[in-house]
Amino acid sequence: MPELPEVETVARGVDERVRGERIEDAWFSSKPEPFKTSPAEMAERLPGMRIARVYRVGKHIVFDMAADSLPFVHAPAGVPAGPDVQWIVHLGMTGRLLVAEADTPVPGHTHGVLRLSSGRELRFVDARRFGRMALHVLRDNTSVAGDGAGGTRGAFQGPGAEPLLISAAAFRELFRSRRTSIKAALLNQKLLHGVGNIYADESLYRAGLRPRRMAARLTRAELDRLHEALQRVLREAIALGGSSVSDYVDAAGVRGFFQLEHRVYMRTGKPCLTCGTPIRRLVVAGRGTHYCPKCQR
DNA sequence: AATGAAACCTGACAGC
């Protein structure tokens, strides 16, 4: 569901609301299979930790957690700076992270609840259960020798490159030898992470490129146009709080506004806003794909 | 190695 702009909006909203809070208690339903960490392990390790900050990597929301009673930025000399553990949340298609007062009704399909020191709760709600949660342990003081979990490792990096940070040259290099459609390549999280179906279609429209064009056959100028269009559309969407197509809401339950700026996504049969030609829909890489047959070549 | 299709889930909506 949520793509980079929606995940960015959620991460910022959650960060504003829960930064500095201590986790008093944690509960997870056992239904959603987390990708790495069991619900029982998350529920055991999170309580007592403090949320140092919340940010986005690709489509993942990263919570930096400090095991101390103080945020890690106040760690004494000699202790390496940085979080001890990161809690990683992926919203899948329908996942939501909501910060709510503890006495407000818990919505259906709630699969995780962190009770916070302020008395509020951070709730993970996901009707379709495609969302995932896991712990990324950087420094483990509790591990038993020989279990392979000790020592240190780097912060969670995500599977690919950041679309908003990548240079035009590195962007071109990603697609140079890809013998697949540019649409499929844009959706491949190991290349760029964070781009999903909406922003793939919208950036291809703004760059004037047909979704089925083979990535490796795009010219340098075309890839530069796509790089520019993608960054522009992602920035505009973040500024408007993301796209609310059906049920996306931010941490306060507020919808985004970028859906009003969609030029092709879910506009099948409607006139192209540039030339008036009806927008067409086809399936590329297994996903509904929307484009203008005249403006995109 | 890499690509595409199917599978994983539930809910909303259109059409009958």
Place this chain on the structure above:
DNA sequence: TGCTGTCAGGTTTCAT
């Protein structure tokens, strides 16, 4: 009203 079919912002797994 209620049924059926289709579609949905994503990722993983299994055949090619």
